Structures are given as structure tokens and as C-alpha cells.
Amino acid sequence: MAVHSNNVTVPEAVRQILTRNYPIYQCLKMKLTNFHAIAEYIQPQVQELTGRKTTINTLVVAIKRFSDTLGETKTLDTAKALANLRISLSGDVADVTVKVRRPDIPKILQELSELGAELSDFPNIFPLTNSIKIILPSHDYDLIKTKLRHLNIIDAQNRVAKLSLFLPMDAWNTPGIASYITELLYRNGVNIIDAFLGHGDIVIVVNEPDGHVAYDVLRREVRPSP
Template sequence: INDNYCIYHCLRLGIINYTALANYIKPQVERLVGSEVNINSLVVAIKRYADTLEVGELEPINAKISLLGRVIDLDLVEDENVEMFIDRLREMDPDLRLFRTYNILRIFTEEAEDVRELMDRFARCISNMSKGLAKISIKLPSNSKVNQMLITAIADTLYNNGISVHDAFFSHDEIMLIVDEKDAGKAYDVLSRKLQSRYE
């Protein structure tokens, strides 16, 4: 069950049929134990395992959460001036993060007046821009790592509160969430309560 994240997540949320799951894993279990397994025994075992799972159960660590409003999402194109544009942005925002995907360079930065002026000067470097966003950063101490359970608990918390995530980025010690600015206060509040209740 733990090897298949979708099954594990559905089991944690209580939205999976135990009998159907038992029928699905029965051949694998029989291979592991080397004999035939009763389907009812599997259903009972799955039910007992599901009862041990609690949505949002996190290990205590000291995470710090911060919120930045008025964020813009900039997709950059390969242009001879793009490095100069990024360097100038970094002078304005030393904590600037650059995300590179297969065909896009992406930056999230605060929508300040000097940034707007810089964007106007380097307009050819920008292929797409999204406004009205906010950035929530969750930083973990050096002795902790971002793990699947933490990510799932955060995703569950946001989903259960009707908050959509525009983008999300993970490193070994930080989670960065981009949400609509109208949802930022609520997202920050529910995540702060969730993290403080689990981490303090």
C-alpha cells in the first residue's frame, strides 16, 4: 500500500473501498507470503492499517512560515539580455529564486515600482506574466527535511479550506507555495495554525 502513493493517500482520506483494494493487492500479498490469502483477512488488515493513519499527522519540528503579497510570476525567454535582467532583479531582491523547467525560466518577485520599471526596460525577456499572487514560504531547520507526509498534510489543509495553489516548489528544507492574493491571508492563517499546532 505504501509503495503506491495514490492508494496510500486515498486510504488516508478514507475514500477507498477496502474490498476493492483487498482484491487488487491479493496477488501481491500471496506472492509475498507464499500461500493463498483469505480476502476477508485482507479487508480486516487494511481497515486496521487505515485506522492508524491520521490525515495531517506530522512529526514535531520547528518550521517557520512567511507571507509575501503583491507577487508576480514572470516567465522569461532565452534572450541575450535575460542574464542582465536577472542580475538587476537580484540587486533589488537578494532572496530572488529562479526556477528552470524544460523550456521556461520562471521568477516570482514582488510587484514593486522599481521592478515594474525594470520589466518595462527588459520587456523582450518576458514571455508571460501573472499578477495578483502571493508567496508563502515554509522553512525547516537544517536538521529536518521536507518529506511526503509534510507535503500531503499541507496540501490536505489547503484543499480542505478551499484554497487553490497556483504553483509549488520544494527543496530539501523549504516549501514555496504561490497562491492567489485573495486567498493568501486565509492560507497563511490555516497553515500557521496547522504548523504551530504540530511543531511547537
Template sequence: MDLVVAKFGGTSVGNGERIRKAAQSVVNEYMKGNQVLVVVSAVNKTTDELIDLSDKAVGKGLTDKQKAEIMAMGELTSIRLFAATIESLGVKSEFIDPYNELWPIVTDSNPLEAKIDFSTTTKKAKGIKDLLNQGIIPVVCGFLGKGPSGEITTLGRGGSDVTAFLLGHCLNAKEVVIVTDVDGVMSTDPNKIEEAELLDKISVEEMRDLATHGAQVLHPHALKYKDPLINAKIINFKNGDLSSKGTKIVGPFEGDMMKIASLHDSPISVIAIVGEDMLNKPGILADLTACLAEDNINIFGISAGQNSITIFVNKNEADKAYHLLHNLVIECDILSSLSLGKDIAMITLVSPEFIDTPGIISNITEPLRKNNINIVEISSSQTAVVVFVEWKDGEKAHELVKEVLK
């Protein structure tokens, strides 16, 4: 039988009617012949209310351990309600919380931002599999973990999403369904632009970047556990149907979740364009990039300053790009001059762990500083850092920064 992991967010279990509707969708999926594992968040706003209540009652005297135990009450309540509702619909269910011997998610001892012990969790998840094989629907607390001494820990904001993808990975689920209060991932926030459209699918990388920069649909940390062989989607609880279309999350594709440090195999040339107060002149960046795009010249990086813009292109296209951009400088009153600089080496570092690693930029740059290697430019996203150094230092710099990923 196929296993479906269904995660219900706080809004989707926001009242008794919604809990029953959610439970019915789980039972319907079970009746199709599938195994179903349910992950449930606290009822909408419960966690915030518990935090507010404890802050007002105890204030600064509240320890992190006490706070984790108090915050956990939301999930401890919601799984009991959900499991009882499933049983009222005629299917056997069992709630699993950190006090249960079958509890799978083991962490370190950090009460509020616990790190998962993946190998131990994978072993413990076998107990959940045994339950599923008995025809029982397990209902598991999202957001929570169990520390080394059996204490309750929490996985941080978005922890229920982490729980769903983690258990889906450990149990080789066919699909992870994130049930929330939107139809899926939109082309933008529909509250800001009415013409926003529902996406049929989105890649793990795209979803991670959207989530990191403010999209509330899914927590980016959860995507570390997205297995490329497991289907995933985001649907609206209003449909009351786990087979609803929603938005598929595809990937990760080969290399997306790997730690990679690569040195571009040929030199990069840097072209610097200067002009007065360029950042406050609309359209300048568009003019520069369009000028090169028309001749099919690829840009590896752009850096903008108050009075300059630096563009990185392949060395074998540098002279052509240089002349094209010079023509633009002559035509544009805002631009003053440009220069073609030294040969540059481009080193790209990729790791899904960058998003959770404070100080990652300094970790990368420190060994270069110690070895007197000058950084021409550096840019970063949530999972990648690109470093430009002089070509003569490229191979040595590559070897040094590779150590950061180990």
C-alpha cells in the same frame, strides 16, 4: 565562576601526545578560575574501525542494540584516558559515561539515531553541576545517550557536537569551545582554494547551512541547542589553548530558532521569461537579476527551467520590472518573450526542525492539495520553506500550513 564546555573531536585526541596537550589546555583554563566540562569523541577513526570490525565478524546478524554498544567503546575509552591525564596534571577529574548514575543525556530507545528527552536531560544535568561546584572537571562521553531502560544509545554522526551544545544549554555555560583540526570556519575549503581566509565570526544560520551542505567543521544538528546567551567558537587543537581566537558562532538571532509561518502582507507578481535552452546559456540569470538590481527592485524568488525563468517581485514594482525585462528580451537573441502573471501570495515557514524532518515538503503541500489550492512555486532551504499560491488562496493556505508547525 564561569563554565566553559570544551568538546574535543577525534583528531584532537588522536594520540597520547594530543590527549596530554588537550588535557593541559583544560587544566590551564581551570587554573584561571573557570569551571570546565569536557566532552570527548572517540580517538580518531576508532568508531569506523569498530564498525568495520563488527561488520566483518558478525555481518548482518549484528543488531542495532549490539552495534550501539560496540560503537560506544571508542568514547568509553577516550574519556577514561582524558580524565586520567587531567589527574596526572594535578587536578581532580571524573569520567561520566552512560553507566554512571550522574549520566545526564536521556533519550528514547532508538539505538542508532536516538532522540533526546530534553526536559529529563535538563534535570539530570544538575548532578554534573554539583560535580563542577566541588572543583572537579567532569569528562563526558560525546555521541552517547541512555535509553528508557538504561541501555546505551547513540545520537548519530556528529553526536559529540550535539552533546557539547546540549550540556552547555542545560548548564548555562558561558562558552562552548569546539576543538578540532582546523583553525575555524574558512571562506571555503582551503584544500580546494589556497586563498581561503579564516572567518572571525559566522551566524548560526550560516553555519547550519554550510554544515548541512558538506562542511565538516560542525554538525548542523548541534546548533539546535546553541543558546544566544552562550558564546561559542571553533578552534584548532594545535594551539593547545582554549582561549585561542578561532571563529565565533554568533546567534541565533531573534526568530532564528522559532517556528514561524508568515504571509507576506502584499501581493507578489510573477514574471515569466522564456527562451530556447536557457539553462545552457552562461550569464542569462546574471543579466536578468542585474537588470532589476540596477533599479533597486527586490527579487523574492527565482525558478529556472530548461526554457524559462520565473521571477517573483512586489506587485507595486511589477510593471516597472516587466518593462525593464522586456527591454532585455528585445536586446538578447537567446530570450524570446515574457509574461506578467497573476497576483501571488507568498507564505514562508521557518523551523530549525525541518532539517530533521523527512517528508516535510509533503506535509506542507498535502493540506493544500486536499483543499484544492494550487501551488504556483515552492522553494526550500535547510530551515525554511517558501510557498507561492494564488493571492485569493493566500489566507486560507496560510492557516492550513501553520498547522504543520504545531
């Protein structure tokens, strides 16, 4: 038996259904949809949520109104946050994954930090649940590769590119700023290999050919502060 709530309005039901359906949601954002076709598709789901029958025309109106709100993805707050975005692009980078046991993480982190201090540029080191990511220039990786042989390196991607994004600390109070940036790259055909989000900075690893594409896409979004 279907479970529904009569407190759910048709517009709210439409919003919930479309937000959770990623392919349709993306098509709506790009204005590549037939509202009538979507209305016919979601009509049974809307009825289940609201507990009442709804006409196709009513659903078309609700879908159109929801679609119109998606054009406001880049809000004024988001634009202001991006205005202070600083970007740097590094090519010829290595993205190394070390498989670890959780009890060994502190010891390995200390070892990697000591090795990193000997390099021309201290690497990005990210401890995860069962692995450690190391992002560093390829020539630096070549220098320390032999010293890492005792570690369980399960993947090492050479010749990738690294984007370092720096935002003022207060920019992280802007809802959705990180997802906006990653989705912006996705919409422009940039395949993100790895992404690490901190409070104030983001490190994104992409394929080498995508590096300049990603940089140019983000630069177009940046507006100088008044």
C-alpha cells in the same frame, strides 16, 4: 504470464498496491472508504504479487491495518519540525516565467540580479531546465517590465500571493516534511501555482484568495517550542 514472488506477504502486497493507487490512498487517509470494496478490487493484484489466493476477509484486515498507520502521518518528529516553522505571506505578487536556452541562463541570471538590486525587495529567481522563474512584488515587476521586453516572457501571473516558509536546517532531516506541508495545503483546497524547495526554506505561490487560507492552515500546525 504473471510474474510474482512468493516472498511478498499479503500485508506488504496490500501496502504496495494501495500506496501506488493515489485516489484510494487519499480516501484511506480521510477514512472515506469501504474496505470490502477495496478488497474485491485489489484481490487479483494481491494474488499476482504473492502468488497465492487470498480471501476477502484477510484482505479487509490487511487494508484496515494499513489504513490505521495513515492516521500517524503527522509524527512526533514532524510536529517538532513544524514547531519552529516561520511563515510570511506577501500579497499582490507577480509570478513571471522566462523561456530561455540553457547556454543563455548565466547571462540572463546576471542581468536579472542586477535589475533586482535596484528594487525595493530582491526578487526570488529560480533557474530551471528551460526557463527562469521570477517571483516579485507586482509594483516592482511594473517598474522593470520594459527592461525585460527583449526576453521571451511566456507567462506573467499578476496579483498572486507568496508564502515564504523558513525551517531550521535540522528540520530537513525529518522525512517527508516538505510533502507533508504541500499535502496539507492540498487537503484544505489550496491550489499551488508554483513551489520551490530549498534546504531550510520553501517558497509557495498560490492564487491571491488562497493566500490567507494557506497561511491560516499552516499557522494552525505550528506549535511554539517548549
